[in-house]
Amino acid sequence: MKKGYSLLVYLLISILPSCFGQITFTPNGYVGINTKTPNSQLDVNGNIQISNAVLPMGLFTELAGTTTPLLNFDINNRAPNANYSDQGVAFRMDLRGGENQLFQWLYRAPNNYFGTTLMALMPNGNLGLGVGTSLPQARLHVVGNQFLDGRLGIGTNNFSQDANAKLIVDGIILTEDIVTKNVSADHVFNAAYKLRSLTEVEKYINQNKHLPDVPAASETEKGVRLAEFNTLLLQKIEELTLYIIDLDKKLALIQKENEVLKTTLKK
Template structure:
């Protein structure tokens, strides 16, 4: 074996030359954990090996070593390495040693050196050394008790509270308490602050000193409630209020910040609805209200069967609708009812001519088509055909009637077929004229009856004279 005085001389020489010599073999170890070794079958004389460790973390490095070298001759050196590259000897190992050591600089860097001299001693010709094996890993700093610092503390890696393997820069397994009211958590940045957490026994706060909150994802509410306790509730887009719900009475305003009714719409209203029997997305237009115009049905060009329905809940639920009224504003202070429709009682139209089958009615009721009725009553009629029986009525002779018919092809005072085709027929006037002709015919019949009776009497007188 080599003597002890040789040890001191060798150490002095190695430390003197350590910073000047160029190692025969160097290795770079860049993982957060790893190992280096010179095992027995590689262990040889005059070896110069160097491992540079860089875990790329801001943590200390824990090194576990198992060394079996020729004591006082072959050495393993472990160094701290600063960010500037300066090296400080942390420990030297020779002979048989086993243990753990941690670097003192939290920068993830260290250096391992192995130096062997030129004479390995063998006893009985068959003894050899195992060399060394070193494992390293980034250190995790654990507090098992209270830790207090009066200055700044810098943690380069992840910090875990209540967890041994933190996955993020700050990983807390358990509740946290902040410095806000009641322990609420306050988060501050260079732009402002955010306070969140319970601030009293009733509710939790989520507040900021900025003018608004910004969310880049939809908001989902488990109980589907949005409440404004101290003021009106407003929904805005582009910084402008579009929907308002008054706190005082619950009135809803769309485009109106002071709604006077339960639903107050300031602007156009457009409602679209799918077919009630189909949910395939046909989007039929059912109701449209714009300005002074209200439309029901579909847009022009859209095929649809439009239905406007008023339907009660059942036979015991009351009337269909109590009243549908259309008013005319006669002036700024007066109005009159033009159309009044009720499901029970009298309904009436008092707004002008009504056309059925025509869009240009010329009369109060103008029907372009056939009317069917059980009875038609016309009243009042100012003059009827009884004037025929007046003493001063001039009854035309049958000869005059015959001459008129031969000339005109129709009765006197009765419109011709061409006139009826061109101008139509006035039922009341025609009824009066027909009755006039019937009454004239009655007078002709009475006169003929009188003539017949007179001729009958003369005939009877002639028969008596002949038989005498």
């Protein structure tokens, strides 16, 4: 009896593949689609797609089912019956090398046929973020605005240097311009401002070896706040301007007295 059942099971296993066309069932529980020798519980030789859906899906090689090492997971993006009036997305793995992306994240806007690369990782490790970064030119290539909710270190991760610093750079910063806010020392020109005499300034310098209100070299070894320091420098420039104006007035008075003295001597 057991031999009869075994024979029946064997016959069914042998006959079912031909009954179901390209579907193969093996004794160890493997199912093959378009293959007679499945190597896993479900072995599909070809593309997989879910059709006749509002948002069709597909898992297939882009190059018409060839052995090209490229795999595309698609939701309403390039599926045969994609609904292009709605948006679509896709994730692609590509092992062709060269200038091809290793991983690529695509988005297709509604009423468009072609997708746009939003993120791409190259075989050389370059990562591109944003529209237009399908071929990133640096380790991190970002097109568009960035928002970092935290702190950024370049060349260092020692954030203990300054608890308030959002950006810490260990090295030189090269830029065409730097804009700082709240740089003004116009209070120097107020009538109530007490301008030191040059004698007082000389005395202070002799005692402290630096200008009044300006920090000593020992206080600036770890750096200065640019806006604050620029304000101090501007204050000193405005004070110098007042000193020059005062000296110019005194010089003009001396020249006038000299002219009077010359006229008197000629007589």
